[in-house]
Each structure stands twice: as C-alpha cells, then as structure tokens.
Amino acid sequence: MRRWAFKCIEGILRDYPNIPDYIKQREQELMYPIQTPDENIGGGRSSTIIKPQERMIITLDEDRRLNALKQQRKLIDDTLDEFGTDTEVIINELYFKKRQEYTIEGLIEQRKIFVGRSKAFELKTKFIESLGTKLGLY
Template sequence: MKRSTIRTVEDILRDYPKIDKYIEQREQELRYPVTPVDENVGGGRAQNGFNDSTDRLIITLDEDKRINALKKQRQVIDDCLDEVGEDTEIIIDELYFRKRPRYTIDGLITNGLIHVSRRKAFYLKKQFIHDCAKELGLYDL
C-alpha cells in the first residue's frame, strides 16, 4: 500500500472523534447561510415571491457531498472497529482517537494494556488501516 494512502487513512482516523462536530457545523452552514447585503435601493427583486426555503434545505442536507462523505467515513470506521478484537481497538484508540496519546505501541505492550507481541501489534495496526482503506475505496486489492 502506498505511503500516501496510509497517511490519508491515518488522518481520517485522527478526525474520527470530531466527525459528529464537523457534520453539525456543516448542517448549520446550510441551515443558516450568510446572505449578502443588498445595497441596491429601490430596485431588484419582487417582494411577493414564493418561499420554498424549507424544501430546499431538506434537499440540500440530503445531497450535500461533504456531509455524506463524513457520514460514510464514520460508518466505515465503526464497521471496521466492530470487526476487530480488543487489542486492535486499544491500539487504534490510543494512537489515533486520543488528543494526546500517552503510549506508543511499545508502551502499550510494556504496560500490559495489550496482550500480543510487538510484531503482532504492528500487524494489527497495519491490517486495520488496510481494511479501512479498502472500505473507503482508497485502496484496491
């Protein structure tokens, strides 16, 4: 697998704890758009137009590419985490989901937080990243 693909998946994993916040921010941007001030005094639009902003909002939220991409990323990571064992979950949580990781993989092994060898721990991490990349469509076998 390419180094750039690994880095992309790692960046997505680091953003995983903040995905819900990103989705909420994007929905707020769509719900309350910033409208430019109309400085055209006396001219311009008709005042008795039909207001269909609610319908447009629903369609916009369903079709927004950024929201759909974030939801897909969240779903893929959730599915990958459901398929792995406890040791892999601990490794991924410590290395990617924490704001300030306390341990490296060696530290997790030394302190008895995971019960696998060093080689197996690196393999579990690599396999998880590989599975996520495959599900995200970033890497084909």
C-alpha cells in the same frame, strides 16, 4: 499499501474524534446560509415556489461534504467493529487520543493489549488496510 495512502488514512483516523463537530458545523452552514442583500428592486417573481424548510431538507440530503463526513464516520465505526478489542485499544491510543500516552510497545508492557509486538503491528496494519479498501484508497 503505498506510503501516501497509509499516511492519508492515518490522518483520517487522527481527525475522527472531530468528525461530529465538522458534521454539526456543516449542518449549521447549510441551515443558516449567509444572506446577501437583493439589489433587484421590483424584479420579477420566481416561477417555482419552494418553502425554506423543503429547501433546507433537500440541501442537507444532497450536500456532498456532509455525506462524505457521515460516510467516513460510519466506515471507521464499522471497521472497528470488525476487529477485536486489542485492535480497538491500539487505534484508540495511537490515533483517537489528543495526547498519546503509550506507543505499541508501551501498550504491551502496561498489559493494555494481550498480543506480542509483531502481532500488534500486524493488527494495526490490517486495520488500516481494511479501512483503506473501504474508503477506496487502497
């Protein structure tokens, strides 16, 4: 895997805990858009009348950014489910925590994971490669 793709996937993983907030924020932006005042006084009428609720549902379903965030979260969750608990502990400690307590060596020494050093790095790499394949970056 190329270094840029590896770093990009690591960035996505570090941002994973914030994805629900991004989704909520984007939904709020779409449901309550900024209204600009209409300068057209006495203008014509629209030929198609769509209720605001229908417009909001269509917008939420078709928004690319919102769908990309949901897809990203789903792919990370699915990839985590495919791997064992050791990989989940490694990824959680290295990427999901705000303040990292342990390195891979620290996880092994503290008996948080039950594999050797080379196997731990292999699990991390395989996880990132699998996620990269699903995201289309590898």
